[in-house]
Amino acid sequence: MAKRIAIIGLGLIGGSIGLALKQTELERTEVVGYVRRPEAANRVLKLGAVDIIKDSMAATVDKADLIILATPVMAIKEILTQIGPHLPHGCTVTDTASTKVKVMQWAQEYLPPTVNFIGGHPMAGKELTGIEAAEANLFQGRTYCLTPGQNASPASIQLVVGLVSEIGANHLFTTALEHDNFVAGVSHLPFVLSSALVLTTTQSPFWAKMSSFAATGYRDLTRLASQHPRMNYDICLTNRENVLNWIDEFIKELNRFRRLIAEDSQELENAFIQARQARQAWLEKHDKKD
Amino acid sequence: MAKRIAIIGLGLIGGSIGLALKQTELERTEVVGYVRRPEAANRVLKLGAVDIIKDSMAATVDKADLIILATPVMAIKEILTQIGPHLPHGCTVTDTASTKVKVMQWAQEYLPPTVNFIGGHPMAGKELTGIEAAEANLFQGRTYCLTPGQNASPASIQLVVGLVSEIGANHLFTTALEHDNFVAGVSHLPFVLSSALVLTTTQSPFWAKMSSFAATGYRDLTRLASQHPRMNYDICLTNRENVLNWIDEFIKELNRFRRLIAEDSQELENAFIQARQARQAWLEKHDKKD
Numbered sequence: 117m118a119k120r121i122a123i124i125g126l127g128l129i130g131g132s133i134g135l136a137l138k139q140t141e142l143e144r145t146e147v148v149g150y151v152r153r154p155e156a157a158n159r160v161l162k163l164g165a166v167d168i169i170k171d172s173m174a175a176t177v178d179k180a181d182l183i184i185l186a187t188p189v190m191a192i193k194e195i196l197t198q199i200g201p202h203l204p205h206g207c208t209v210t211d212t213a214s215t216k217v218k219v220m221q222w223a224q225e226y227l228p229p230t231v232n233f234i235g236g237h238p239m240a241g242k243e244l245t246g247i248e249a250a251e252a253n254l255f256q257g258r259t260y261c262l263t264p265g266q267n268a269s270p271a272s273i274q275l276v277v278g279l280v281s282e283i284g285a286n287h288l289f290t291t292a293l294e295h296d297n298f299v300a301g302v303s304h305l306p307f308v309l310s311s312a313l314v315l316t317t318t319q320s321p322f323w324a325k326m327s328s329f330a331a332t333g334y335r336d337l338t339r340l341a342s343q344h345p346r347m348n349y350d351i352c353l354t355n356r357e358n359v360l361n362w363i364d365e366f367i368k369e370l371n372r373f374r375r376l377i378a379e380d381s382q383e384l385e386n387a388f389i390q391a392r393q394a395r396q397a398w399l400e401k402h403d404k405k406d
Numbered sequence: 407m408a409k410r411i412a413i414i415g416l417g418l419i420g421g422s423i424g425l426a427l428k429q430t431e432l433e434r435t436e437v438v439g440y441v442r443r444p445e446a447a448n449r450v451l452k453l454g455a456v457d458i459i460k461d462s463m464a465a466t467v468d469k470a471d472l473i474i475l476a477t478p479v480m481a482i483k484e485i486l487t488q489i490g491p492h493l494p495h496g497c498t499v500t501d502t503a504s505t506k507v508k509v510m511q512w513a514q515e516y517l518p519p520t521v522n523f524i525g526g527h528p529m530a531g532k533e534l535t536g537i538e539a540a541e542a543n544l545f546q547g548r549t550y551c552l553t554p555g556q557n558a559s560p561a562s563i564q565l566v567v568g569l570v571s572e573i574g575a576n577h578l579f580t581t582a583l584e585h586d587n588f589v590a591g592v593s594h595l596p597f598v599l600s601s602a603l604v605l606t607t608t609q610s611p612f613w614a615k616m617s618s619f620a621a622t623g624y625r626d627l628t629r630l631a632s633q634h635p636r637m638n639y640d641i642c643l644t645n646r647e648n649v650l651n652w653i654d655e656f657i658k659e660l661n662r663f664r665r666l667i668a669e670d671s672q673e674l675e676n677a678f679i680q681a682r683q684a685r686q687a688w689l690e691k692h693d694k695k696d
Contacts, residue, residue, distance in 0.1 A: 239621040259621060288618060295619070301607050302620035306627040308663050309599055311681035316652070316659045317591050318684035327688055328578060329585070330592040331529040331549060335694055336626045337596040341685050342696070345678035352667045352674060362606070363664050367657065369606045373598050374653050377642045384642060388635035391601035394608035395631050398617055404625055406632070 117145050117278055118181035118208075124150045124173060124195060126160045129212045129238065130186030131250030134165030136283035139252045150176035152187075159247050174202040182208050182275055184236075189213035189350045196226040208232040208272040210279070214299065214347065215354040216263045216292035223265055232272030235263035235292060237299070238285060245344045253284065260285035261299075263292045300358035305366055307348055308359065310340035407435050407568055408471035408498075414440045414463060414485060416450045419502045419528065420476030421540030424455030426573035429542045440466040442477075449537050464492040472498050472565055474526075479503035480640045486516040493521050498562040500526040500569070504589065504637065505644040506553045506582035513555055522562030525553035525582060527589070528575060535634045543574065550575035551589075553582045590648035595656055597638055598649065600630035 121137065123130045126149050137147055149166035150173050151157055157169040170176040177183050177199050185192055192211055203209070209231055213219050216235045223233035240258040242249060260280040264273050280287040290298075317323060317330070352359055376384040399406065411427065413420045416439050427437055439456030440463050441447055447459040460466040467473050467489050475482055482501055493499070499521055503509050506525045513523040530548040532539060550570040554563050570577040580588075607613060607620070642649055666674040689696065 239619065241623075259618065261619070290619075294615070298612060298616040298619040301610065301612070301616055302624045305606075306603065306623050308667075309603065309627065309660070311678055312656060312659045312663050313596065313599065314681040314685050315677065316595075316656045318688065320591065320655070322588060322591070325584070326588040326591055327692065328549065329529065329551070329580075329588040330688065330692070333531075333596050333630050334592045335689075335696070336629050337599065338685050339626050339696060340623050341678075341681040343682075345675055345682055348678045349675040353670060356667060356670070359667055360664065363660065363667075365610070366602060366606045367660065369602045370599070370653065370657065373602050374650060377598075377646060377649055377653075380643060380646070385635055385639040387605065388601055388631075388638045391604040391631040392633075392635050395604050395628050398608065398620065399625075402617065402620070406625070406629060 117282065118275060119144060120146045120148060120180045120182075121279075122148045122150070122176045122180035122183045123166060124176060124183065124185050124199075125187035125191070126151050126156065126165055126247055126250075127186065128241070128245050128247075128249045128254070130184065131160065131163065131165045131247040132252065132254035133184060133186065133212075133283055134160075135163065135250055135252035136255060138164055140282050148176050148180065156247060163247060163250065165247065165250060173199050177202050177204070177207075179204060180207060182210070182279065184279075185209065185211040188346055189215055189219065189354050192219055193222045193226070196222050200226050200228060203228065203231050205230050206232070208234065208268075208275050210234045210236040210276050212236055212238055214303070214351050216261070216295045218354040220263060220265060220292045229267060232268040233265035234268050234273060234276045235265070236276065236280075237261040237295065239303075240285070241343065256284040258285045259288050261288050261290050261295055263290060263295055296355050297358050300355055301362045304351055304355060304359045305362040307340035307343055308352075308363060309366070310338050311348070314338050314341045407572065408565060409434060410436045410438060410470045410472075411569075412438045412440070412466045412470035412473045413456060414466060414473065414475050414489075415477035415481070416441050416446065416455055416537055416540075417476065418531070418535050418537070418539045418544075420474065421450065421453065421455045421537040422542065422544035423474060423476060423502075423573055424450075425453065425540055425542040426545060428454055430572050438466050438470065446537060453537060453540065455537065455540060463489050467492050467494070467497075469494060470497060472500070472569065474569075475499065475501040478636055478640050479505055479509065479644050482509055483512045483516070486512050490516050490518060493518065495520050496522070498522040498524065498558075498565050500524045500566050502526055502528055504593070504641050506551070506585045508644040510553060510555060510582045519557060522558040523555035524558050524563055524566045525555070526566065526570075527551040527585065529593075530575070531633065546574040548575045549578050551578050551580050551585055553580055553585055586645050587648050590645055591652045594641055594645060594649045595652040597630035597633055598642075598653060599656070600628050601638070604628050604631045
């Protein structure tokens with residue numbers, strides 16, 4: 117494992133990585149943190165998410181073997197340009213953003229060639245945000261996507277694979293292109309649907325009375341609308357084409373359902389049967405529980 | 407409370423009502439059940455969901471004060487015509503279907519005028535179906551909609567309100583027209599979206615690889631696709647106009663999101679902020695937890 121790990125950004129994800137690392141009792145690893153707002157430093161230290169907080173990014177990455185960027189995706193470009201000149205020779209940098217193509221481009225462009233970059237995306241989250249919501253077991257059993265940069269050394273890849281394993285997650289190698297297409301379908305399209313469902317219903321003139329009829333189904337379907345708005349926005353900006361494509365595919369399918377309902381078609385029952393079976397197959401294959 | 411309660415249909419809902427009633431230890435109330443398939447009778451009795459199973463609907467409703475129809479909605483019309491002639495004078499009949507306008511019309515048309523009909527819809531459910539999935543606390547704290555027929559006596563309404571209370575639910579009076587419109591927005595639209603999302607993703611040529619990237623967000627958003635396909639189909643058939651209207655409203659809103667994403671509009675972040683706040687307000691007002 118690394119001797120010094122730097123975490124830049126200590127919200128839900130960065131804070132949870134810190135807490136998970138602390139739990140593994142890596143006695144020889146020092147975890148150094150940086151937070152944009154100084155007033156957050158005390159809370160981070162009180163929770164024990166890092167050993168020490170530095171007051172500049174340059175000081176944070178100093179002598180670090182492994183640097184983890186756990187900020188919103190749109191902040192990464194700026195951070196890369198800022199830390200670039202201060203990064204130790206041969207160190208490894210990874211991030212935790214939900215989209216990877218842009219991040220890999222920025223890393224290629226702004227990091228010195230002696231630095232290893234491995235894109236990362238822990239597929240874990242919850243509605244609450246910020247360091248207060250951080251928890252050591254957030255990544256337990258979750259998939260953690262890795263997209264190694266073209267110049268990343270085998271040792272640097274191993275270092276990040278080790279980090280993923282230490283915090284309890286399962287690594288999954290992928291390309292940035294595949295990653296962004298796939299998560300647009302299974303994660304980004306869903307949060308757009310959740311948000312659109314909330315606005316469709318809550319802006320209806322019936323909502324004042326109708327809201328009493330909303331139950332657990334509505335709660336589940338709208339859960340992703342409670343994700344951090346800035347994160348959702350950044351994802352859409354950095355993965356626009358994929359998100360638009362999946363929205364278009366979805367509208368086609370929804371219009372098919374609309375037609376089957378309008379026509380009282382027996383095909384409609386088959387569509388529901390097929391959807392149920394396909395979901396069941398996914399749950400079973402990936403050992404998920406409802 | 408009623409001296410004799412008859413439950414026709416002992417799947418998830420009917421079975422859970424039976425189990426909940428048994429738990430309240432109503433010593434003077436006998437619960438009589440009817441199941442369409444004789445082979446289900448043993449399981450129902452073994453679970454203790456009813457005191458006795460009768461082999462005909464006529465025998466089941468005999469001397470019953472309160473008759474609960476807990477079958478799929480499309481079966482209700484046929485059952486009403488069959489039990490009509492055998493119903494005790496002045497008894498009370500209720501149902502548990504997810505749509506109410508059609509049920510109220512059928513009750514008006516096929517039940518003798520001496521019978522009190524009160525439409526019912528327990529807003530509870532889960533992905534599993536059948537008597538095996540039944541549980542006594544399924545209705546605990548849930549909303550239970552009631553749509554009294556125009557000739558229902560105050561005493562008969564009180565009887566059904568008492569039933570709802572005995573099984574731990576909270577009754578909510580509404581009209582059948584309002585009910586069907588409102589639940590189309592907060593329950594039926596959501597299960598159509600869930601099913602369409604499952605088919606959009608699982609029928610993609612990428613699915614074999616992409617399925618590994620689907621995580622808890624995908625699981626939550628697709629949960630309603632695991633509801634009973636026949637139930638979903640029946641709901642669409644009996645609530646077609648409302649479901650189509652809500653699909654149309656949703657597509658308008660989704661197209662607005664599509665446009666904001668395509669234009670990189672700052673408005674997009676506001677839409678996500680608004681959706682998150684509106685959901686939060688709903689959670690707080692109705693004391694729901696994520």
